[in-house]
Structures are given as C-alpha cells and as structure tokens.
Amino acid sequence: MSVTGRPSFLFEEVLMYKYRFSGPVSEFGRCITEHWEGETTAISKARARANLEYRFKKQHNKYPSAKITLVGDIQTIL
Numbered sequence: 228m229s230v231t232g233r234p235s236f237l238f239e240e241v242l243m244y245k246y247r248f249s250g251p252v253s254e255f256g257r258c259i260t261e262h263w264e265g266e267t268t269a270i271s272k273a274r275a276r277a278n279l280e281y282r283f284k285k286q287h288n289k290y291p292s293a294k295i296t297l298v299g300d301i302q303t304i305l
Contacts, residue, residue: 243268246275250299252283258298260287266304275301 245268252260265282269275280295289295 241270243270244275245304246272246279246301247304248276248279248297248299248301250297253296253298254289255294256296272301272303 245266247264247266249264250262251258252263263283265279267275267278267282269278276297279297279301283289283295283297284291284293
C-alpha cells in the first residue's frame, strides 16, 4: 500500500514508445498492398506490430481472423 492507502501498482508508470511502419503488407503470404504507413504507441515492438496489423484490418475491412503480415521492420520514433 502507498501512503494514500491505495495499492501502489495502480500508479506505476508504464514507459510507452512510438513506432512507425512503412512498407508492403501481405495477407496469407500474398502481397495485397505495396506501400502502407501507420503509427502507434505501445510498450514493445511486438505489441506495436499487433496494433498496426489490427489497424490495417480495420481500415481495409478485413476479418479479424485474416492473417495479415507487415513485411519489413518497425522503427522506433524517439
């Protein structure tokens, strides 16, 4: 417990990073977009990739179960 009487884990700061992707996107191994760009804020690069894949699916009306792959690397923005 903290001094305020509330659990201290509620007030822990989580360090978030901003990530950017710019490149081709494939669906089930087939390239469907030559160039797509997106940015997100996340705790890790793996979480950022998942966020960007989800955003692509929403923007392009894909089913949630569609196998979307961002081809290339995701850059960290400082």
